Amino acid sequence: xxxxxSYFRSSSAWRVRIALAYKQIPxxxxxxxxxxxxxxxxxxxxxxxxxMAQVPVLEVSEPGREGADPSRAFLLTQSIxxxxxxxxxxxxxxxxPSAPESRARARQLAEIVNSGIQPLQNLSIQQAxxxxxxxxxxxxxxxxxxxxxxxxxxxxxxxxxxxxGDGVTVADVCLVPQLFNARRYGVDVDSFVLxxxxxxACETMSCFVVAHPEAQPDYEPGP
Amino acid sequence: xxxxxSYFRSSSAWRVRIALAYKQIPxxxxxxxxxxxxxxxxxxxxxxxxxMAQVPVLEVSEPGREGADPSRAFLLTQSIxxxxxxxxxxxxxxxxPSAPESRARARQLAEIVNSGIQPLQNLSIQQAxxxxxxxxxxxxxxxxxxxxxxxxxxxxxxxxxxxxGDGVTVADVCLVPQLFNARRYGVDVDSFVLxxxxxxACETMSCFVVAHPEAQPDYEPGP
Numbered sequence: 165x166x167x168x169x170s171y172f173r174s175s176s177a178w179r180v181r182i183a184l185a186y187k188q189i190p191x192x193x194x195x196x197x198x199x200x201x202x203x204x205x206x207x208x209x210x211x212x213x214x215x216m217a218q219v220p221v222l223e224v225s226e227p228g229r230e231g232a233d234p235s236r237a238f239l240l241t242q243s244i245x246x247x248x249x250x251x252x253x254x255x256x257x258x259x260x261p262s263a264p265e266s267r268a269r270a271r272q273l274a275e276i277v278n279s280g281i282q283p284l285q286n287l288s289i290q291q292a293x294x295x296x297x298x299x300x301x302x303x304x305x306x307x308x309x310x311x312x313x314x315x316x317x318x319x320x321x322x323x324x325x326x327x328x329g330d331g332v333t334v335a336d337v338c339l340v341p342q343l344f345n346a347r348r349y350g351v352d353v354d355s356f357v358l359x360x361x362x363x364x365a366c367e368t369m370s371c372f373v374v375a376h377p378e379a380q381p382d383y384e385p386g387p
Numbered sequence: 388x389x390x391x392x393s394y395f396r397s398s399s400a401w402r403v404r405i406a407l408a409y410k411q412i413p414x415x416x417x418x419x420x421x422x423x424x425x426x427x428x429x430x431x432x433x434x435x436x437x438x439m440a441q442v443p444v445l446e447v448s449e450p451g452r453e454g455a456d457p458s459r460a461f462l463l464t465q466s467i468x469x470x471x472x473x474x475x476x477x478x479x480x481x482x483x484p485s486a487p488e489s490r491a492r493a494r495q496l497a498e499i500v501n502s503g504i505q506p507l508q509n510l511s512i513q514q515a516x517x518x519x520x521x522x523x524x525x526x527x528x529x530x531x532x533x534x535x536x537x538x539x540x541x542x543x544x545x546x547x548x549x550x551x552g553d554g555v556t557v558a559d560v561c562l563v564p565q566l567f568n569a570r571r572y573g574v575d576v577d578s579f580v581l582x583x584x585x586x587x588a589c590e591t592m593s594c595f596v597v598a599h600p601e602a603q604p605d606y607e608p609g610p
Contacts, residue, residue: 214537215536215537215540215541216499216503216533216534216537218503238488240491240492240495241495241499241541242494242495242498242499242502242503244467244494244498244502245491245494245495245497245498246491248490248491248494249487249488249490249491249494252487252490252491253487264472264475264476265461265472267471267472267475268463268468268469268471268472268475269463271465271467271468271471271472272463272464272465272468274468275465275467275468275501276439276464276465278498278502279465279467279501279502279505279506280439280441280465280506282502283502283503283506283507284506284507284509284511284512286507288507288530289507289512292516292526293515293516293519293521296516296519296521298516298519298521303515307511310439311439313438314437314438314439317438318438318464
């Protein structure tokens, strides 16, 4: 049994939702509201799930697995680690290409989003800047724009229908939520012609549709 | 032939230096000075290597590999993508455990450093805060402390001699440079008893010794 602790708007949780849907792995969604009451992720029970106070958290308690009682379930955080784990335990259909260089390309593009862009737009930085009287938006917009520009440039040498060749990979799984966030921050994404084309290709796939924030049970309208 | 574009003090380049030494892969070191003249990584030639203007960059031009002329060498950025690529192309000795859950644990701990801590201490954030008249140090110290505390807590369930069991993994490769940086920012790391013990175990290994900033040809003394 797999449970995913998620927040509809978290781009990292969104990545995992796409992968679970793509691989058709059944799971239970457990929403954690990252803003309500100062952030539910900071509560004592939630901190036991993830001392980093972040989503996603994947909880695996498989019948037959040793130590399968709920208190000893396998807890896994960090979206890229979760995606790699899902790939290794549910390899078909794959989210990684098979050749080492293509696999490396897919990981590189995923990491540009995962460690090169997304952490710089996270809540704690926004709060740190705002707490010191600085509007975080212009800076964040610049960071996201620079990252997407690098992504667009690097992807030119590997892209087909998707970021790496003609099959969807972990790189596309990271791209789509990042473009959504970029728009929220007011970044003009239309200049990223290649990334936009790939986003449109992804949007036709059901795994991207069902994983979208607006399709989540904890979705709330708002900016 | 492998060339590593590196900066002695970059913790991400340091991770790759450790892995190359551990796997005894011969390589040529190409230093890029991240501060001199506003940062050599921003020059036109360097931006062709990595449009993100960061190190490390791995350049692979193997004799016999198709398109092996220097202008078509395989360029790879993002330290975790590079480490995974080195593991897949030079699997022995391994930096990943063999069981899926242990592999996931190692990746999780590596990603806590790679995307949860390191990006928040990077130069552009420091410059953004400083440019707005805010001293970045107290905030960075807090971010690094919170991240290391989470790492220490999570690692308790997996650690042996190293972060995951008794063999060195990608998680330890990320830990050691991060502890070094934490000290630079004035974080008191002595309270992280488990992390410190593992750091001492790593420091006895030659791959950690030869990858240290002070052992690099581009090393410069200073804070």
